[in-house]
Amino acid sequence: MSSMAVGGIGMVILLVLLVLRIPVALAMFAVGFCGIAYLNGFSSATSLMASESFTLASSAELVVVPLFILMGNVATETGMSRRLYDAAYAIIGNVRGGLASATVIGCGGFAALSGSSVASALTMGKVSLREMDRFDYDPRLSTGCVAAGGTLGILIPPSTGFVIYAILTQQSIGRLFLAGVLPGLLLLGMFILTIMLLCWMKPEMGPAGPTTSFREKLRSIAGAAPILVVILLTIGGIYAGLFSPVEAAAVGAGLVILFGALMGKMTLATLWNATRDSVITTATVMLILIAAHMINPFLALSHIPQAVGEFLGALSLPPVGILCVILLCYLVLGCFLEGFAMLVLTMPIFFPVITSLGLDPIWFGVLVVLVLEMGLISPPVGVNVFIVKSVAPNVPLGTIFRGVLPFWLAMMATLALLVAFPQIVTVLPNTMIQ
Template sequence: MTDTATGLLGMGALLILLMLRVPVAFAIFLVGFIGISVLNGMSSAFNLMASESFTLASSPELVVIPLFILMGNITAATGMSRQLYDAAYAIIGSVKGGLASATILGCGGFAALSGSSVASALTMGRVALSQMDRFNYNQRLSTGAVAAGGTLGILIPSSTGFVIYAILTEQSIGRLFLAGILPGILLLTLFVLAITAICVIKPEFGPAGPRTTLSEKTRAFVAAAPILGVIALTIGGIYGGYFSPVEASAVGAVMVITLIRRTLTFKILFEALRGSVVTTATVMLILIAAHMINPFLALSHIPSAVGEFIDALGLSPMAILGLILLIYLILGTFLEGFAMLVLTLPIFFPIIVAQGIDPIWCGVLVVLTLEMGLISPPVGLNVFIVKSVAPKVPLSDIFVGVIPFWLMMLVTILILLAFPQIALMLPNAMIN
């Protein structure tokens, strides 16, 4: 059997394991370890397992993951996320569809703290769905807004999606964080416009909430000012070049703990720490597994074979990029986002570099495509998260509810393909 045939067999086995719901990290690690053992010997596989695990675990760049996750967990557990929602509601809650739009804004704010789409959907779902239900919002609109708003967590800095992409491709985390800001704002704006259009066409979908007085608006903003300050300091500090993403994560975590020290009980802190450890361990296992399967793919020559095949097609760089994004879009219907990055970047990234495509711009497009997978059937992880918060809403209604937002994601990708500077302007201006 040739090396390439062994690689294809391994990738087929991996897909079968994932379809059987074997945990992503274990499935990837198992295939990578066995594949290296077959192609390069058992001793090579053991040596690589030891060296890569230690190197990855001791990488200082990965400190951003537990610290940003801790920030998100603490703000969720102490109710600070509700303050973000209340501030957004104070602005636009009194217009038709305002509660759904406030949910999107709240998700965007929480995403800047947690960097997690699942955490954003779960937290804002608990905060917002009961309010929208109280004002008789259509269930498709309310659940769709929460599921789609949660996806902002993988795009708006601090994004764990960008961290994983940066580690796997050896790109700058800071540049990727900056590159995600304007596309994130663009997508958030398009989400709000989609809600407005729906409520103009069908006003009964999003009845207007009660009006808030100027004093109520002021109180809402004063209550949310500390957490808004943390967001401004962490992202603004990176933008201004005052500190790195790692330093920003530490500053943000310390500020959050300081701000809520009077309400932070030992129980809340323990639960936040435990949740952060579990999530971090999951991400680390996936990264270690990725560093096992990457050498296996290299030994099997699959990346070079795919590159030669694409070159033979004679496509332009933009057409090749479009083809890669289309593959991500299809894979996103049944694969988890991090698994897609681990499986495909070793194959696609050399092609991207060879075609002269900017890796930072491509990273934004890839992560945005992963977002679409989070609300695409049949997997649609965020849809199932919202279903767990709203068990009485049929799953089919939630999937129907996310369709307008899915289309807005597609529009955002098309805009970024036409105007790359939307993503590249900030990183090129601030980081040389």
């Protein structure tokens, strides 16, 4: 049997395992290990497993993952994430759709702490859905804005998606973090614009919330000040060259713990819960990365990436045309595969094509992560939709999917803008102080 046939069979088996909901890391590890053992010998597979596991576990760059995750978990446990929503709620909650816009802004702020889309959707769902129900918001708008707003967690830095992309492609984590800032803000603005348009066309979808006094607004902003300070110091410190991404993560985690203690919210039980959740999430990410370093050599041995590159080259399309074909493949795969699984599975195939075309890998990374976000609200998998369903059990699943459709279209418009104007992505990393 040819190596190409073995690779094709391996990919089919992997897809079947993922459809059967076998854990991503376990499925990729099993296929990668068995494929390498078949093509290159059992000793080669065991040697690679040992060396790659040790190399990844001892990588200093990966320290950024548990530290940023800890920062987000401590912010959640101490109620700091709620203060972000309260500040936005006080400022714009009294306009039509204001509570929905405040939810999206809260998701964006929480994304800058946790880097997790699921955590953003879950936290903001618990905080905001009850308020929007109280003011008779249309369930399509209330659940849709939470599910879509949660996707900001994978684009606005710090982002676990960017870290995994950087490890897989040997790119700079700091440059990717900075590259995600303006696209993240652009997407946040597009979501708010979508809410405004929906409430303009159908005012009953998002009634106005309560009016707050100027003093209440100031009090709410002051309450969110610690989190805003952490965000500005971590991201601003990377941009100014004061911190590396790992140092920024350490500063952010330390400041969040300090602010929690000063506010009297940091107890041993709180710290234990945040630390335990951080360890579990970090272990999951590490297992996925180790499995990725097993599946990648298997794909290389099977020559599938070269075949895909030759096929795309034979299409006689300009580089941007080939890029659009690749992004279309991601959009289709996003309907069936979990985001990180899709990233790890496809990057060894598509990334060599991107580099051979001379396209900016940082720009491509942001585009891919944005498409992964779209998969989080695309049927039938739509992880964030199911997260919102768990918070709002009385809302039918079909209603939530209809609610996210306008936001999905807003994400598509944002993707088109980023493809047409790469400078939106590259301006910050290209001006970063070295």
